[in-house]
Amino acid sequence: MGSLRSLVFGGVAERLVPVLHTPVEDIIYEVLDQKGLPSRSEVRDLKNKLERLESSVGEMTEALEGIRGQMTEINKAALEAKEAAPTRSAAATKICKVDGCESKVRAKGYCGKHYMMWKRGTL
Ligand SMILES: [Zn+2]
Structure with missing residues (x-):
């Protein structure tokens, strides 16, 4: 009995899922349209923009890491230069x-x- 029920409902559910999938999506977007919320293409545009923004942020992060590395080197060099010339600057003043x-x-x-x-x- 249990197996018959799962066979019937299982089969029905399997056939219904792809049929339901698109209409449900349509209903959601219809509701969104009625409420003045973003349309499907606007959501897609937004998604694309976010993806581009994400990659831009990634590139900027890489660039910043590079700058940070250079700053560290510059600071190191400046510190070494300062340590190398303390007597000279003291004598000059x-x-x-x-x-x-x-x-x-x-x-x-x-x-x-x-x-x-x-x-x-x-x-
Ligand atoms: Zn004098």
Whole structure:
């Protein structure tokens, strides 16, 4: 009895599914049209746009990853350059130790003029 029932209903369901499939879809889209909701082609357009957007986002993400990699390299290079030249930049900004003199240091903490005076013992 059970097998007969499943044979009948199973067969009916099998035959009904493809028949129902399209009309159900049509009804859904008809309802959507009546409610002023997107039409089938609008939904398809939207889907296509989303797919294009998705691939664009993918490309942009790749580009950003590349830029990020370059930034990391630049930062590394800048840090190395900074570490390589600390004494030079410090020496370049040092000022003569004589009060009121704003000249750059040449030697012994004096500018050129005051270094010569210090050397001659006239400072
Ligand atoms: Zn000086």
